[in-house]
């Protein structure tokens with residue numbers, strides 16, 4: 001993982017955290033390059049917050065090291081770590097005005113009053129809250145509070161910005177706006193960011209890389225594209241996007257579906273049981289069995305239901321006793337070609353879209 | 361601060377409480393005011409003026425102020441760290457400590473007061489304990505001093521101080537302190553810039569609680585203080601049997617109420633001021 | 640204060656129905672073992688003789704309790720035991736029914752304890768007591784007590800102006816007959832001088848005796864009853880009768896008492912020599928009626944131990960209720976200043 005010539009801002013090396021007999025983190029490793037935006041994605045209780053708290057110094061890993069700019073920080077107290085933290089609850093100081101909140105880290109460092117005022121004004125501008133400096137946190141909307149929290153974290157001039165589900169308290173529309181806003185601020189500041197979320201769309205939208213967590217481990221880490229297209233197991237494939245899993249196997253380096261259809265998979269797979277990941281949007285409805293490009297797999301099933309979702313049409317198909325989903329654009333030509341409910345439907349999966357993950 | 365309007369159905373809810381308050385609190389208060397401010401049915405300020413300019417009233421009032429102020433200060437000095445400790449402790453420790461603080465509540469004030477007699481008196485437990493260190497210590501007594509009164513009252517007041525404060529401390533989110541530390545504040549700085557200001561409203565209610573309760577204290581200054589430094593409650597009690605009507609005692613009560621109100625206003629202003637420093 | 644008022648207000652309707660019986664009276668006294676002694680000496684014999692029921696109640700503050708009932712026009716008590724000073728004050732306020740001296744015989748009772756609407760009931764005394772383990776020399780009288788050079792020990796006195804100023808009036812060795820009328824300026828000056836040697840101004844009998852018994856002070860004033868009981872039980876305390884300040888409790892019928900005629904008859908019995916002679920058997924208090932010592936109920940030895948025996952009366956000074964009734968309000972401020 002560690003690349004000699006590309007220094008990491010953050011280098012987490014096999015840390016473990018236990019509470020009593022509960023292993024909350026097991027051998028978690030993660031490295032971040034300068035300016036990188038990494039998301040920690042995983043279901044509730046998978047240990048995302050614990051990773052963040054370990055970086056910030058509020059939780060002490062029992063084993064492993066955490067290095068920042070190449071220096072181990074394991075024994076360093078939180079206030080010396082220079083981690084800008086944005087809490088899920090924002091944790092804005094309720095007794096201080098917005099400007100005071102943002103100026104807090106600078107006042108702690110005893111910077112000159114004019115410097116503080118100027119920087120606070122800049123940060124307020126950055127988060128589009130120029131006129132709100134005198135307000136108290138309680139007088140702001142959720143989205144505004146969230147932006148103040150980010151501005152305050154940035155004001156501490158952090159080495160790394162840590163955000164723990166900063167959008168979870170906001171409504172959907174605001175979330176999407178804020179997501180873009182966060183990425184804009186990140187790009188403007190260029191600060192390395194570790195972003196915790198359990199929302200896969202958020203993670204995929206915003207991140208340079210996504211680390212998927214489950215049960216205290218990082219199960220896969222990669223670019224959003226990699227994570228989506230080449231999940232390394234059923235968990236990641238299932239957690240990210242929609243997918244049906246069809247049983248498959250590899251014998252003598254050749255892959256087959258259960259019905260004997262041979263699968264055109266490149267790259268040597270070991271013999272064994274596999275699952276074929278079938279994402280709805282990768283299936284296309286075809287008119288007849290001959291209408292297939294080379295290497296494509298044909299799935300012939302019965303159409304069960306069709307849902308119109310506006311720009312797309314979504315359908316469920318029963319294929320060899322298993323439910324498979326497909327999605328296609330809502331174009332009259334495509335829709336007209338759909339068989340009636342209970343009729344036979346032919347779905348094609350292109351060779352490039354065939355993904356096998358180990359079973360179990 | 362918030363807008364608060366009462367609807368009809370609200371009154372159904374609060375009505376009984378307000379009525380109870382009126383009967384149990386405001387009615388007797390009105391009666392006291394009536395006794396203090398009328399002579400033979402006519403409005404008159406002579407009694408209250410005589411009392412207010414009298415030496416007894418001021419001497420005992422100063423005694424009371426001195427005693428309550430030291431009680432409040434010492435209770436705060438002991439109680440604030442204690443409440444802080446409990447608020448930061450793990451749930452198990454927090455329960456244990458709360459129990460230990462509440463425990464003395466179960467015995468009567470009188471019993472606890474006499475327990476202090478046993479401790480503080482000549483050849484009492486305290487002196488005997490000190491003898492273990494200094495064997496040939498001359499016998500001394502800590503009883504019958506203002507300090508003894510103060511100690512006894514602090515003991516009684518501690519739970520009254522700790523619990524309101526604790527309630528407000530427990531509502532201070534731990535994330536606030538973490539946020540402060542992640543922003544570069546040492547724990548001690550985080551405490552003074554974030555935790556302490558946020559605990560001020562709780563501190564204020566605790567101080568008010570202890571202040572109001574200690575103003576009325578009677579038994580402890582007698583038993584532990586040796587009767588020296590008469591407090592206002594003793595004087596009010598004396599004047600009840602001394603004077604043929606309630607006018608004098610009522611006037612003192614009224615003046616005491618007035619002074620308490622002034623003290624409250626000042627405290628409130630101070631707390632507001634203190635909080636606005638951080639705004 | 641408020642609490643007390645509300646409490647009384649809440650109880651009064653109940654109490655009135657309880658006392659409505661025609662041949663029953665309610666007597667209020669100070670409770671505890673003192674009231675037990677009164678019951679055995681006076682209440683029970685009288686109830687039997689007159690064929691009535693005597694219900695009992697407790698005072699909480701004294702005269703103020705009566706004042707509250709009389710002014711509130713809900714008098715629950717028919718006969719009340721309060722201090723002689725309070726009797727004088729209450730009479731001035733007109734809080735009591737006048738006594739019918741055709742029914743009540745006052746012979747044998749000191750004239751200073753016989754008022755128009757009140758009469759002396761029992762004696763007790765504030766005496767000079769000391770801790771027998773004390774290393775200090777023991778003062779024999781109040782003159783010694785005020786001599787801080789010869790007797791440098793720690794002292795306590797009561798936080799009660801009438802008793803303590805009476806004691807101070809004897810600081811020069813004034814004879815008990817010459818104490819009244821007290822030169823208040825002089826008495827205050829004496830106390831002011833002694834003040835640095837006063838460890839505590841006690842407010843209750845228990846406190847007075849505990850101070851001495853626990854060696855908090857070497858010597859001090861104390862009520863004779865408690866100190867005598869303690870001595871008898873082997874505590875390291877002793878006391879002298881000389882210079883004791885005799886104090887009387889008295890009986891009154893509150894104005895508007897429901898059963899005042901019956902109360903008058905009971906009162907007559909309470910102060911009669913034969914019932915008065917019962918008291919020393921049950922308490923350290925003494926009869927106010929000297930004729931009690933002629934009833935033959937008490938042997939010579941028994942009589943000698945009673946605080947108000949003719950012999951002991953000569954050694955003590957009677958706290959003059961009239962004097963204090965006239966002066967107490969005026970000196971209150973000075974007193975507060977002194978003990979403060």
Ligand SMILES: Nc1ncnc2c1ncn2[C@@H]1O[C@H](COP(=O)(O)OP(=O)(O)OP(=O)(O)O)[C@@H](O)[C@H]1O
Pocket residue numbers: 019022024042043044045046047048049050051198
């Ligand atoms: N102080 C603690 N004591 C004991 N167990 C803890 C403690 N903090 C966290 N845990 C446990 O550690 C596990 C991981 O918690 P963590 O908060 O890191 O999860 P998360 O991925 O952030 O979840 P969420 O999405 O719900 O915030 C959970 O099972 C949690 O119960």
Ligand SMILES: [Mg+2]
Pocket residue numbers: 048049050164
């Ligand atoms: Mg979390």
